[in-house]
Amino acid sequence: MHELALTAELLRLLENNAREKGIKHIKRVKLVIGALSSVLPEAVEFSFNTLKEGPLFEDAKLEIEEKPVRIRCRDCMAEKAVDHFYPLCPSCGSGRVSIIEGKEFYIDFYEGE
Template identity: 35%
Template sequence: MHEFSLISALMETVLESAEQNRISKVTRVKLIVGEFHGALPEVLSFAFEALAADTVCSSAELDMEIKKGLLRCTHCGHEFSNAFFINRCPVCGARDVDILAGRELHIDYYEGE
């Protein structure tokens, strides 16, 4: 499960920042996850809960926002969004598309005391 390594790296960032800012209890972590990233939200939540134990994040709520994917046809320039990754433009049928959004995985912010 690569979600554990992803959350571990993100958690390390939060823990370092909390220490630097003398935050003794993190109450909420907002995570942005792109729909094309490939990480499963349920597994990210499970990993966060497991890795947060015995840290200043142990009682933190993980708030995940799923960022919609955005594609652009390299042939006609049409931009479109689709819940399932397809590599065909719905306007011209070309197979070459660029992913403009939807691969994100980052911490938007965290709150603490």
């Protein structure tokens, strides 16, 4: 369960950034997690709620935006959201496709005071 280590690092980054900005309480954290990121949103949420401690994270809420897989065909230029990555364009059948969304894992923003 690598999500535990990822979430611990995420909390460390938030703590350091909040300290630099003089923030004493983080209220809300928004993450973006892509379907192909190999990160399970439920495991991150569990880890966040388990690991958050101290006054900085006391009331912190985690919001997760899940990004679907989107591909673009380099032949017909079609862009499609797909359930699972399959290396053929669903429009023209070309194998020249690129993943344009779905690998994300990042902090979009956090709010604090």
